[in-house]
Amino acid sequence: MITTLFRTLGREHAGPLRRTLALMVGCAIAEGLSYAFLVPVLRILFGDTPSDIGPWLIGFGASVAVYAVLRYVSDLSGFRVGTSLLRGVYHRLGDQLVRLPLGWYRADRVGELSATASRGVLQSMSVIAHMLAPFVSACLTPLTIVVVITAYDLRMGLAAAAAIPVVTAVQLWSARATAATDAERAARDHEATARVVEYLQAQPVLRAGGRTAERFRLLDDSLDGIRRASRRSTIAAVPGMVATTVTVQTAFTALLALGTYLAIGGDLAVPDMLALVVLAGCCAEPLLSLSEIGGKLRAARGELTRLDAFLSTPPLPEPARPMRPQGHDIEFDSVVFRRDGRAVIDGLSLAVPQGRRFAVVGPSGAGKSTLLQLLARFHDVDAGSVRIGGVDVRDIATDVLMSQIAVVFQDVYLFEGTLEENVRLGRPDATDDEVRAAGAAAGLDEVIERLPDGWSSRVGEGGAMLSGGERQRVSIARALLKDAPIVLLDETTSALDPENEAVVRAGLERLTAGRTVLMVAHRLHTVRDADRIVFLDRGRIVEQGTHDELVRRGGRYAQFWEMSVGVASPVRAS
Incomplete structure (x- = not known):
């Protein structure tokens, strides 16, 4: 002892x-x-x-x-x-x-x-x-x-x-x-x-x-x-x-x-x-x-x-000789990741060119969120590699990797403090004008006008004083303020009402413009405009293509699309 x-x-x-x-x-x-x-x-x-x-x-x-x-x-x-x-x-x-x-x-x-x-x-x-x-x-x-x-x-x-x-x-x-x-x-x-x-x-x-x-x-x-x-x-x-x-x-x-x-x-x-x-x-x-x-x-x-x-408990190892990524493209190369003995990601390969928007869809438990986590190095892969700008994420220093990525989750946590302090978490050294601009781009202006103390209003523990949509706007403002070249979106609008969803989607459009984006979504209408849609099942890519291509193909994505819109697709009806 x-x-x-x-x-x-x-x-x-x-x-x-x-x-x-x-x-x-x-x-x-x-x-x-x-x-x-x-x-x-x-x-x-x-x-x-x-x-x-x-x-x-x-x-x-x-x-x-x-x-x-x-x-x-x-x-x-x-x-x-x-x-x-x-x-x-x-x-x-x-x-x-x-x-x-x-x-x-x-x-x-x-x-x-x-x-x-x-x-x-x-x-x-x-x-x-x-x-x-x-x-x-x-x-x-x-x-x-x-x-x-x-x-x-x-x-x-x-x-x-x-x-x-x-x-x-x-x-x-x-x-x-x-x-x-x-x-x-x-x-x-x-x-x-x-x-x-x-x-x-x-x-x-x-x-x-x-x-x-x-x-x-x-x-x-x-x-x-x-x-x-x-x-x-x-x-x-x-x-x-x-x-x-x-x-x-x-x-x-x-x-x-x-x-x-x-x-x-x-x-x-x-x-x-x-x-x-x-x-x-x-x-x-x-x-x-x-x-x-x-x-x-x-x-x-x-x-x-x-x-x-x-x-x-050992932390993930830091690279002995850190390397900086040369660009902002993303590549999953024969990635295998296991949890509790089960393969969550099984031999997956995917390339996301710089500045393109890729959406990942599929049934629950398919490994969609795990892909984002592996890219942000929440875990290390069991086999294969995940690369940003041609560099394995394991060879990138943690602070450099985090500076390259902005993440917007479905469940947003806000710290006890003011609205401004929570937005500043995206970049603590940002000027007041930059913070205000990020808030405006995320649709926070109307929230601030309603709050008694404006930007100095306290949000409560976990953001309890704000609604889910308002917390999501704060999260987007953080990401906008961070101004990272890669954006990861994980079910960001699945729990929002139509009004909040419209505001949040407008904020996301501003956030993702010109950036490399990998998004996970259950609501398929939110990914129609993605450059490419990847359908994932049991840790493997079943099919991929644009929305129109996948609907015409009549595969798994088309079935999901039918269920989401409540009508049969033209291909299925023919």
Whole structure:
């Protein structure tokens, strides 16, 4: 676990953690050594000259004072390092989020990432501030006391040492017995987090269906799953706790019996026997606390492992020798892309000349949006290559690649802030006049006139203060402001009303003029004017051509066209 902790924190935070760990080790050893004064103190106290106890009491007090100072410094260092590392881990988390390929962000990772970024990070870092010191003390203080006992009496020391492997074996057995239930509990927890997010997002649908008072079954099931997993986890932990308690108590009883036997036989003075038994008793409390600390550490280790796995997720590799594209044409060359073992794109080849508009249509799941994602390097292909201006996208630096592409998605996300700030995301260094011009070209003027604060109006989280069509206009304004030579459009008008669709289409016409365009659409009337239409099915190009050519051909596109317009095509009617 310590190794995982160092790896998660990164090299820059390893030094403070090592120093804190060294302080904790020194504190635990000092605590054990302070008990060494109990033997001479009790020996003199029960001997013939109890008045000679003064120097030993002073020594005992001094050793306790040294331990107290070390404990204070150790705990303070733990809290400070824990707080500092918490901030550092959040920075690493943020840095990793912007490095990961966009294809990594699947919908099923929302709850997992939310739980990891909140409770997972806090629980992982609480190891340093709250759990590491007690754990180190529970392990090293009894070992130090055993060494002290051995120094005073070899027989009693060996008997105490014999209990160490037994207690260790019990702890390992307990950890293995609860590992599966702990993992299930964590998985159920993450699932419930995702269901809570889903429940919040589903409120409009639930309310529209008149189910506001009805409990959300999926969320209830996940919460019941947490309850059952928690119960199984608790039940699984009980045998380990009982076994630890019984083992420690048995070892102490055996040590007491051995001491009594030696004292009765005259091989060990009674004061020495009492002192060594007291020392053995000092081992019991930290050993008994191992079960509780171990359970907390196992839970934290699970979160730490998940955090480490996230931080260790490799980003898409940057090219060692970046190349700049020579032009803005697009080429897919024998591209193969698999997801979950299934070929989403299967041997596809397609060339989009510079300045031309190509449309990709086809049934759901055909791989249309995946084509755009591969071009924007959300993912890397499994075989073949995707090229811009004759250069493989894998050989183009990420910032250069992103500068070449403007993407307009169907689902537009706006950040909490003003309308102007959201448009400026397209090009932060743009002048006010350029921002206004992009907004006008995207049809934002009439929206701005309606808003009380115009360009300074706040849009709310996710753009909640704007309609879907208005958010789409902001997205187009961003793309216009970016002024990239390649434009990718993904179902940009499929969810808009006729009025908004007309405005958005006018904005898209301005956006795509003179640029290389690859668009995905379900509404076939939006692609009639494309220079070329590509019909995709199961990751392969079934047919391609202009709208008129494909309709005359009477193939798959013609069938889709018939369904979209609601009448038979001339070819089909003949």
